[in-house]
Amino acid sequence: MTQSKTLILLASAGSVALLGGALISQYFFGLAPCEMCIWQRWPHAIAIAIGALALAVKARVLALLGALAAFVTGAIGVFHTGVERDWWEGITECSGTSGISNTSINDLLNPAIDAGPPLVRCDQVAFEFLSLSMASWNAVFSFALVLVWLAAWRAAK
Numbered sequence: 001m002t003q004s005k006t007l008i009l010l011a012s013a014g015s016v017a018l019l020g021g022a023l024i025s026q027y028f029f030g031l032a033p034c035e036m037c038i039w040q041r042w043p044h045a046i047a048i049a050i051g052a053l054a055l056a057v058k059a060r061v062l063a064l065l066g067a068l069a070a071f072v073t074g075a076i077g078v079f080h081t082g083v084e085r086d087w088w089e090g091i092t093e094c095s096g097t098s099g100i101s102n103t104s105i106n107d108l109l110n111p112a113i114d115a116g117p118p119l120v121r122c123d124q125v126a127f128e129f130l131s132l133s134m135a136s137w138n139a140v141f142s143f144a145l146v147l148v149w150l151a152a153w154r155a156a157k
Helices: 005-029 034-055 062-082 105-111 135-157
Strands: none
Touching: 005 034, 005 062, 005 135, 034 062, 034 135, 062 135
8 A cells, every 4th residue: 555545544544533433422422512513524524535535546636635624624623612712702503692582482482492402502512621622622633634634645746
């Protein structure tokens, strides 16, 4: 196996590990994801698909696309971290910034509201390890994967 293919395999495995860790934390440990957590998963899935394709065909540009996917999930992780730490305001759908001022008392008392899944707030840290949230760890490891993808691109010359 060439150095480029080995690096592509490593970068893809990194996305598999991060996406798998998110799914395990959700389904086995009950940590329900917020909307931004879900956003962070999609680029990992795309990076995995790019990695599989790059291992099957020789196309140097695929390593750049993998780097882009890893960068996007890392950037979302940084944004999400900023929302969690109150560095900036998050999206209104899951940050609690939308409020209930336009909601009637009947809407609040409607039992159908309880039928749906609970809203998981993006501005609340569900789990923290070494003072970093899951969004922060995703950003750290995703930016490391960007470097691996770029090394694969460089090795493919």
